[in-house]
Amino acid sequence: MGFYLMWRSVRVVSDDLRRFSTAVRRRVEDEGDWLYSSEWWGSDSDDGHTVLRSTSGKGNGYVSVVAYPSSRPSRMQWSGTERWLQQRCEEVHPEYGEGGKLRLLGYQWRVLRFNDVTRQSTAKVMAAYRQDTPGVVHLMQQPHCLAVPYLKSMVSAGLTTIASCNFDIIRALQGKKNMHILCIGHGGGSLPLFLASRIQGAIVHIVEIDPLVISASIRAMGFPAFSLMTKSGDRAVTKPDIMDEIMWKGIHQRICLYEADAEEFIANNINLYDMIFVDAYDGDDIFPHKLWNPDSLFLKALSNRLHPKHGTVVVNLHSDSDVLNHDGSVPSLLEQILPMGKYVSQVCGAYKDVLVGKGGSGLAFTVAVPWVCNTSLIVCRGFGRDTEYFNRDFVINTLVSKSLELEHVMDLPFPCLEYIKRGFILVD
Numbered sequence: 331m332g333f334y335l336m337w338r339s340v341r342v343v344s345d346d347l348r349r350f351s352t353a354v355r356r357r358v359e360d361e362g363d364w365l366y367s368s369e370w371w372g373s374d375s376d377d378g379h380t381v382l383r384s385t386s387g388k389g390n391g392y393v394s395v396v397a398y399p400s401s402r403p404s405r406m407q408w409s410g411t412e413r414w415l416q417q418r419c420e421e422v423h424p425e426y427g428e429g430g431k432l433r434l435l436g437y438q439w440r441v442l443r444f445n446d447v448t449r450q451s452t453a454k455v456m457a458a459y460r461q462d463t464p465g466v467v468h469l470m471q472q473p474h475c476l477a478v479p480y481l482k483s484m485v486s487a488g489l490t491t492i493a494s495c496n497f498d499i500i501r502a503l504q505g506k507k508n509m510h511i512l513c514i515g516h517g518g519g520s521l522p523l524f525l526a527s528r529i530q531g532a533i534v535h536i537v538e539i540d541p542l543v544i545s546a547s548i549r550a551m552g553f554p555a556f557s558l559m560t561k562s563g564d565r566a567v568t569k570p571d572i573m574d575e576i577m578w579k580g581i582h583q584r585i586c587l588y589e590a591d592a593e594e595f596i597a598n599n600i601n602l603y604d605m606i607f608v609d610a611y612d613g614d615d616i617f618p619h620k621l622w623n624p625d626s627l628f629l630k631a632l633s634n635r636l637h638p639k640h641g642t643v644v645v646n647l648h649s650d651s652d653v654l655n656h657d658g659s660v661p662s663l664l665e666q667i668l669p670m671g672k673y674v675s676q677v678c679g680a681y682k683d684v685l686v687g688k689g690g691s692g693l694a695f696t697v698a699v700p701w702v703c704n705t706s707l708i709v710c711r712g713f714g715r716d717t718e719y720f721n722r723d724f725v726i727n728t729l730v731s732k733s734l735e736l737e738h739v740m741d742l743p744f745p746c747l748e749y750i751k752r753g754f755i756l757v758d
Contacts, residue, residue, distance in 0.1 A: 360743035361402050361454060362477040364701050370398045370439035370452055370477065381440070382550040388540040389612050391445035395550040400437040400454060408434045415458060418576045426572050430461030439477070440551045442518045442543070448615050450543075451517030452477040455552040458577075468573045471519065471552035473527035473581065474743065480646050480704040481521050484607060486746035487697055487708050488644035490733045492605055495640035495712035503739060505530030512536075512603045512635070514592045514621075515610035516543055519553040526581050528740055535603075536587045537595045544589055554582035561590075593620060596631040604637050609646040617647065617677070624680040633685050638711060643685060645707040647674055647696075674705055678757045681709045693725065698753025705753075722756050 370378075383394040403411070415432040435457040442451040454472040459465075476482050493499045501507035509532045513522045516538035526534045536557075538544050547553040556570040556578075574582055588595060592610060611617055620626045636643065674696065682694035692711040699706060713725070733746035 361472070362475040362482075363744070364479060366401070367477070367701075369400060370441055371449075378441070382546055384542055384546075386444075386540055386542045388542070390540055390543065392443075393540070393542045393546055394443045394446060395546050396441045396443060397455075398439040398441065400439050403437060405436075408436075411456070415576065418579065422575045423572050426576075430463070432458050432460055432576075434458050435467060437472075440471075440518065442546060442551065444612075444615070448611075450611070451520065451547075451551075453518040453520045453551050458573075468577070469550075469552035470577045471523055473520075473523040476520060476524055476744070478520075479701050479749075480699045480706065481524070482744050483697060483699045483704070483706040483749040484521070484609070484644045484646060485524065486733065486744075486749035487706050487729075488605060488607065488642055489736055489740075490729050490746055490750060491708050491710050491713065492640055492642040493732045493736060494728050495642065495710055497604060497640040497712075499529075499736070500739060502531040503529050507531050508533055509605070510535075510601060510603045512601075512606045514606065514608045516547060516587065517609065518551040519547045519587075521607060521609070522585055523553070523581070526584050528742075532584060534585045535601070536585065537590050537592050538587065539589070539591050541589050544587060553587075554578055554585065556582045557585040557587040559586050559588050593626070593628040593631070596635055597627055599631075599635055601635060602637055603635055604641060606632065606636060606641075606643045607646075608643065611648065615648060617673075622677045622680050624684055629680060629684040636685060636711065640710070640712040641685075642708065642710040643681065645677065645681065645709075647677060647705040647707060648703065674707075678707055681707060682757050685709050686711060693720075694757035695725065696753070696755045696757065697750060700748065700752055706749075707757075709757075722754070725756065726751065726754060 378396040378398045381395050381397050383392060385391070386393045412432060412434055419426055419432060438455050438457070440453050440455045441449055444450050454475040454477065456470045456472055457467050458470065459467050476485065489499065498507055499509070502509035509529055511522075511525055511529075511532055511534045513525075513534065513536045516522075516536050519536070522534045522536050526532050544558065548555050548558070554570075554574055556565065556567055556574050558566040560566050570578075570582060608621065610621060621628055623629065632643070678694055678696060686692035686694065686709060691713070692709070693713050694707065694709040696708070697706050698704075713720075713728075729750050730747060733750055736742070737746050
């Protein structure tokens with residue numbers, strides 16, 4: 331009943347905001363647009379309230395989830411979502427709907443934090459209930475909403491790149507071809523959910539070392555519980571919950587969430603992946619050295635698991651995070667002021683050398699993420715396979731052309747181009 335009261339309070343806040351509004355807000359297609367970041371970024375006097383907090387046993391310190399009121403979708407749109415839920419209920423489990431119609435309590439931002447400071451992940455969550463059991467709240471993370479700009483950068487640059495490597499992404503989008511994707515680092519799960527929902531042929535594997543992060547994403551951030559896998563490779567839950575089937579429309583059946591160390595998972599894996607996304611930071615906001623050491627087992631195993639003709643890897647790099655030198659020494663004053671200068675160069679060189687090699691038909695580049703201090707690294711195989719020579723302009727023009735096509739066929743709520751051309755640098 332605590333969840334129910336919490337969502338009732340959110341509804342009152344939204345009503346007050348509308349009452350004092352003097353202008354009609356311009357319709358914004360992207361619910362995760364950065365202009366809404368003030369709702370979930372948080373401050374000392376914000377409306378956030380902690381819904382989960384516990385201590386990690388995997389080096390992430392205090393792991394918490396903080397909820398904030400969301401202004402969108404507006405309450406006028408709720409009835410349409412309720413009709414959609416009821417229709418889905420009649421399609422999947424018509425007898426379930428006999429107990430009472432499905433109703434919305436509202437929407438919230440849910441922010442996953444490490445040590446009460448680092449905003450590790452942000453997701454928009456919808457809450458629904460049945461009229462006959464109003465005290466039981468069902469959470470559903472909104473798979474179409476990418477709130478943090480670096481995720482849009484990873485998606486835009488990554489999908490545009492693999493589409494430029496002769497991978498038939500159109501057939502994958504339509505579900506006529508499988509696209510095998512691995513996400514290293516889970517967080518709240520918004521990236522894998524977005525990929526699985528937009529790409530009908532996507533089979534998404536996720537590896538996350540911290541069981542508390544996994545639990546937080548499922549219990550407090552509306553990630554589908556059916557995705558959780560056992561160490562033996564079976565589903566932890568043999569049959570999905572009825573509400574999962576109603577809400578997810580099969581998306582949850584194409585996601586496999588594993589609790590494992592990334593290095594061990596890759597080394598013991600036999601799958602071949604078309605795309606691999608790496609976004610793995612610990613409680614101190616540091617990218618583990620073993621995930622980019624050119625001599626590490628991880629990168630060598632990653633190379634073996636990447637498709638040889640079009641495999642594409644996308645890495646999120648924090649440009650504002652301090653990094654200890656790999657020998658444990660403290661960085662110099664200059665390195666502390668500009669900690670990612672040397673760091674990005676080393677990571678880029680390691681990934682390109684191991685995954686593409688010298689003289690290979692592939693490339694690596696970085697793009698700067700707008701509004702936040704992040705860099706996206708993209709390394710791919712197959713780009714320029716049919717071209718004897720290509721330079722920066724050739725690569726950008728190819729990516730721009732593909733990005734416009736993807737925006738159209740995927741009906742994306744944000745422009746890919748904005749996340750491709752900004753700070754574009756080819757890695758030598």
